Amino acid sequence: MFTRIPLFSLGTVLTLHVVTSLGMKYSSAGLVTTVFTIAGMISSPWRGSMVDRRGLRRTMMPSLIVVTAIWLVAPWLDYLPLLAVVAVGGLWNYPVYTVPRQVLIARAPLSRRRAALSLDSVSVEVCYMIGPTVAIIAATTWGTRLTIMACALVAGIGAAGLTILNPPTASEADASGTPAVDAPPRMEASTRPALASLGARGVLNMLRLPRWLTLHTAAILIAVVAAGFALGGMELTAVGQLRAMGAPQAIGWVLAASGLGSAVGGIVYGMLPRGASTPALLMGLGATTALAALAANPWQAAGLLCLAGIFCAPTLTSSIDSLSAAVPARSRGAAIGWQGSCMNAGTAMAAPLVGAAMDASGWRSGYLLAGLLGVVIAVLVLGAVRLHRTRLVHAG
Numbered sequence: 001m002f003t004r005i006p007l008f009s010l011g012t013v014l015t016l017h018v019v020t021s022l023g024m025k026y027s028s029a030g031l032v033t034t035v036f037t038i039a040g041m042i043s044s045p046w047r048g049s050m051v052d053r054r055g056l057r058r059t060m061m062p063s064l065i066v067v068t069a070i071w072l073v074a075p076w077l078d079y080l081p082l083l084a085v086v087a088v089g090g091l092w093n094y095p096v097y098t099v100p101r102q103v104l105i106a107r108a109p110l111s112r113r114r115a116a117l118s119l120d121s122v123s124v125e126v127c128y129m130i131g132p133t134v135a136i137i138a139a140t141t142w143g144t145r146l147t148i149m150a151c152a153l154v155a156g157i158g159a160a161g162l163t164i165l166n167p168p169t170a171s172e173a174d175a176s177g178t179p180a181v182d183a184p185p186r187m188e189a190s191t192r193p194a195l196a197s198l199g200a201r202g203v204l205n206m207l208r209l210p211r212w213l214t215l216h217t218a219a220i221l222i223a224v225v226a227a228g229f230a231l232g233g234m235e236l237t238a239v240g241q242l243r244a245m246g247a248p249q250a251i252g253w254v255l256a257a258s259g260l261g262s263a264v265g266g267i268v269y270g271m272l273p274r275g276a277s278t279p280a281l282l283m284g285l286g287a288t289t290a291l292a293a294l295a296a297n298p299w300q301a302a303g304l305l306c307l308a309g310i311f312c313a314p315t316l317t318s319s320i321d322s323l324s325a326a327v328p329a330r331s332r333g334a335a336i337g338w339q340g341s342c343m344n345a346g347t348a349m350a351a352p353l354v355g356a357a358m359d360a361s362g363w364r365s366g367y368l369l370a371g372l373l374g375v376v377i378a379v380l381v382l383g384a385v386r387l388h389r390t391r392l393v394h395a396g
Contacts, residue, residue: 002158004096004127006151009135010071011036013151014086016136017144022079035083037348039090041341046091048098048337051169052330056099060163064156066092071152075145094159097340098333102169105324105332117320118270121313125263129256170329212327212335215391219384220322221342223278226377227315228346230282230289233354233370234258238305241363242298250298257302261309269314278318279382285311286374293367308371316343 011033018029050059070089074082100120108116138147235255242251269275288308295301320339327335350370357365 001123001127003094003155003162004124004158005131005134006155006158007094007096008127008131009151010148012132013135013139013144013147016139017075017148018079018082021075021144022082024079028079032083032086034348036086036090037344039087040093041344041348043091043093044095044097044340044344045334045337047093047095048102048333048335049331050333051095051098051102052333055166056169057163057166059095060159063092063094064159064163067094067159068152068156071155072149075148094155095333095337098336099162099169101320101324101336102333103167106168106170113324114275114317114321115270117317118266118313121317122263122266122270125259125266125313129259133252169333210331210334212331214326215384215387217323217326217335219381220278220319220326221338223282223377223381224316224319224339224342225346225349226374226381227282227285227312227319228343229350229353230285230346230370230374231312232347232350233366234289234292234305234308236351236354237292237358237363237366237370238301240358240366241295241301244363245298247298250302254298254302254305258305258309258312261306262312263309265310266313266317268310269317275318275321276314277382277385278315278322279378279385281311281315281318282381283375283378285315286371286376286378288371289374290368290371292371293364 014032014036015029018024018032022028047059047063067089070085070092074085074089077085100123101117104116104120105113135147135151138150142150235258238254238258239251242248242254285308288304288311292301292304292308295304316339320336323335323339324332354366354370357369
């Protein structure tokens with residue numbers, strides 16, 4: 001959390017920096033944020049794979065040097081050099097999504113893995129709730145340049161502490177190649193019905209897609225994209241909704257209600273004796289997101305978004321749990337990295353598509369598009385997962 005909070009704040013501070021300190025338009029600020037987001041989407045699976053191959057300490061050391069230096073210099077650059085260094089900083093960013101989850105999966109027994117991952121999802125929600133708010137206060141008090149530098153130093157201190165601790169990212173059973181006593185059975189990549197078996201083996205070999213990418217894991221990642229789309233659409237529509245209601249001052253606490261619901265949902269999901277499938281939880285997230293279109297005032301919006309938020313953390317936790325059980329231990333960091341990238345991809349896709357729907361038909365169409373698309377994708381993913389299980393039964 002010490003590393004995540006300042007990193008989660010950088011997008012907001014960069015927007016303020018480009019608009020206020022550099023005196024440019026919001027479109028220019030949006031381009032900087034987009035470059036940072038795309039670089040992070042590329043970085044997440046790459047850095048996760050690096051943790052798999054080189055270990056935590058050897059992965060973190062270059063980032064400590066590169067990332068800290070870049071964010072100490074970036075606030076003093078003009079716009080075009082800023083774009084370039086933001087891209088480099090995003091590529092070499094600390095793997096704050098993958099490492100905590102790899103450590104929890106490695107150290108927690110299978111019976112408590114879901115609870116541990118749920119706690120991590122709750123901590124992410126807390127970071128998102130704290131980070132931007134604190135960053136805005138700091139930027140308006142000290143200026144954007146000092147705030148960006150402070151974010152770099154605080155994140156560097158947290159990353160240095162993680163590097164010194166160097167927690168194991170793989171269990172002893174994973175390191176020895178033997179399954180843990182309580183680990184679920186896992187089919188090897190060569191025996192699973194991979195996507196290549198669907199008639200595109202040559203294309204997949206050319207693209208060098210990972211061998212763990214099966215019909216099952218691809219369906220989970222698609223569900224994560226849909227979840228990101230629903231959450232990004234929910235946030236954007238809430239802003240438009242409250243502006244249309246003449247209550248822009250309520251945007252902060254209404255969105256905070258969604259984060260609170262996600263935190264509560266993550267805690268409850270972690271306490272349940274049994275988990276739920278990712279498509280089932282995605283269906284709940286999509287249905288409750290669409291339900292928010294019924295809100296007639298800010299208080300109703302807060303209540304309905306809190307209800308939708310309850311499905312957020314469980315959906316993401318279930319996807320990580322499913323991926324970690326479906327991929328070999330040596331590829332776990334890369335798979336979790338792809339999960340984070342797919343989440344960000346869905347959020348990025350929501351902005352133009354949901355925005356266009358709102359421009360054409362009003363804010364209610366934003367909730368409906370974000371929610372109903374999630375329901376449709378959930379149904380398709382559920383069918384793909386059942387098809388995968390059927391093939392496994394026939395193959396066995």
